Amino acid sequence: MTKSVCPICGKAKTPEYRPFCSRRCADVDLQRWLVGRYAIPGDVGAEEGDSTPDERQD
Numbered sequence: 001m002t003k004s005v006c007p008i009c010g011k012a013k014t015p016e017y018r019p020f021c022s023r024r025c026a027d028v029d030l031q032r033w034l035v036g037r038y039a040i041p042g043d044v045g046a047e048e049g050d051s052t053p054d055e056r057q058d
Contacts, residue, residue, distance in 0.1 A: 006020050006021035
């Protein structure tokens, strides 16, 4: 059986802050998302609705 540990600090997870061990670790994870440390890879201009003049069909 795999022991459940916090992905930030490695301590045991708690049900209240799952998958983290504390509010602090949850906040650290949120801060990493907000500053862009975590990112989902993809093309910058490939969002829905974006097109270049050559791609438009009249």
